[in-house]
Amino acid sequence: MESAKPTTVVVIGGSNAGVAVSHGLLKQIPGVKVILINPSDKYYFNVAAPRVVAKPKAFSADQYIFSILEAFEQYPPSSFRFVLGKATKFEAGAKTVTVDSSGELSTISYDYLVIASGSTSLATRGQGSTKVPFKSTEGEDLPAALAEAQKTLAAARSIIIGGGGPVGVELAGELVDVYSDRKDITLVTASRQMLPSLKAGTGSAALKLLKARGVRVLSSRSVEKATQHPVSKEWTVTLDGGEKISADVYVSATGVLPNNEFIPSSFLNEDGWVKVDNEFRALAAMIDGRKTYIYAVGDITHHPLRTLYRIPGQIPVVVNNLKVEITGQGKRVIYKPSEKPSMLVPVGRSSGTGQFGGWTMWSWMVVLFKSKDFFISKAATYIS
Numbered sequence: 001m002e003s004a005k006p007t008t009v010v011v012i013g014g015s016n017a018g019v020a021v022s023h024g025l026l027k028q029i030p031g032v033k034v035i036l037i038n039p040s041d042k043y044y045f046n047v048a049a050p051r052v053v054a055k056p057k058a059f060s061a062d063q064y065i066f067s068i069l070e071a072f073e074q075y076p077p078s079s080f081r082f083v084l085g086k087a088t089k090f091e092a093g094a095k096t097v098t099v100d101s102s103g104e105l106s107t108i109s110y111d112y113l114v115i116a117s118g119s120t121s122l123a124t125r126g127q128g129s130t131k132v133p134f135k136s137t138e139g140e141d142l143p144a145a146l147a148e149a150q151k152t153l154a155a156a157r158s159i160i161i162g163g164g165g166p167v168g169v170e171l172a173g174e175l176v177d178v179y180s181d182r183k184d185i186t187l188v189t190a191s192r193q194m195l196p197s198l199k200a201g202t203g204s205a206a207l208k209l210l211k212a213r214g215v216r217v218l219s220s221r222s223v224e225k226a227t228q229h230p231v232s233k234e235w236t237v238t239l240d241g242g243e244k245i246s247a248d249v250y251v252s253a254t255g256v257l258p259n260n261e262f263i264p265s266s267f268l269n270e271d272g273w274v275k276v277d278n279e280f281r282a283l284a285a286m287i288d289g290r291k292t293y294i295y296a297v298g299d300i301t302h303h304p305l306r307t308l309y310r311i312p313g314q315i316p317v318v319v320n321n322l323k324v325e326i327t328g329q330g331k332r333v334i335y336k337p338s339e340k341p342s343m344l345v346p347v348g349r350s351s352g353t354g355q356f357g358g359w360t361m362w363s364w365m366v367v368l369f370k371s372k373d374f375f376i377s378k379a380a381t382y383i384s
Contacts, residue, residue, distance in 0.1 A: 017298025
């Protein structure tokens with residue numbers, strides 16, 4: 001007698017959310033088959049990126065770059081398959097995903113689809129910015145890209161950082177940790193305070209720490225344009241009002257961009273993120289009167305504050321609801337994001353600020369929990 005065909009769940013994206021949801025499905029749903037699609041076979045623990053690029057000797061590459069295949073080797077081929085390639089489109093009606101693997105196109109069928117393609121940044125792309133891989137790079141040699149960024153930052157005598165969020169603050173802190181008086185470091189932020197997504201007190205603490213370390217901070221100033229001279233390679237940054245400042249390096253840390261090139265516009269909000277309900281089902285849930293069986297999780301969703309600490313609260317919801325839908329057993333659950341964001345922001349190895357719930361954390365607490373190693377000692381747990 002022929003055995004029943006397993007339910008196939010295709011997961012697009014091999015970063016934090018995609019890896020975690022794949023493990024969760026494999027461990028909790030008997031007989032399921034997971035196909036994970038990603039343009040790289042490496043997982044990058046990018047939480048530590050500010051220290052990695054500023055301090056090349058702080059960690060070895062095997063502490064923040066891991067093999068995705070090795071992380072899933074405990075599962076048999078009948079349960080797990082990894083596809084190295086970039087998803088170029090999906091057909092919700094036909095329930096297929098098209099993948100480009102080094103120019104060779106293939107079509108993969110699914111019963112359920114989980115979009116976990118995450119986000120990228122201007123600096124990662126090298127778009128209007130010195131190239132600094134704060135996120136995974138597509139189709140590139142990640143160690144080589146990181147090495148080039150490390151070399152560029154080390155050689156620069158002057159650096160402008162655009163953005164007063166956590167990445168901008170952390171990078172400034174790491175650079176001044178190493179180079180102190182040897183580099184002129186300027187941070188430009190369009191907001192009135194540092195860390196605008198957090199409380200004013202937390203932002204004030206970050207500003208005080210940066211200024212005490214010698215970082216020049218320009219608040220309430222937005223970067224209108226950044227261009228690099230083709231010969232001298234010097235960057236000219238144009239601020240609102242027309243003022244221009246120059247430096248050897250300009251790093252954009254002004255936020256993240258959705259990895260959504262393969263996603264139909266009907267699934268996206270006006271900013272390009274996937275619209276989901278409180279069960280993480282894509283809100284474009286019906287096409288021609290039929291369910292699409294599509295979920296989304298992680299940075300690619302419309303939920304703001306795209307930080308790693310949000311992922312552990314999202315994964316169980318997605319896994320549980322897929323389990324209920326596939327097995328017909330149990331009850332669906334909903335996602336209730338915290339209205340009080342929590343975040344740890346090192347400003348160098350020996351100081352930092354942060355917020356837990358509604359209160360600002362003392363510097364020594366941030367040092368204890370994150371500044372020492374940027375969670376690198378826990379990196380392997382995020383992929384395993």
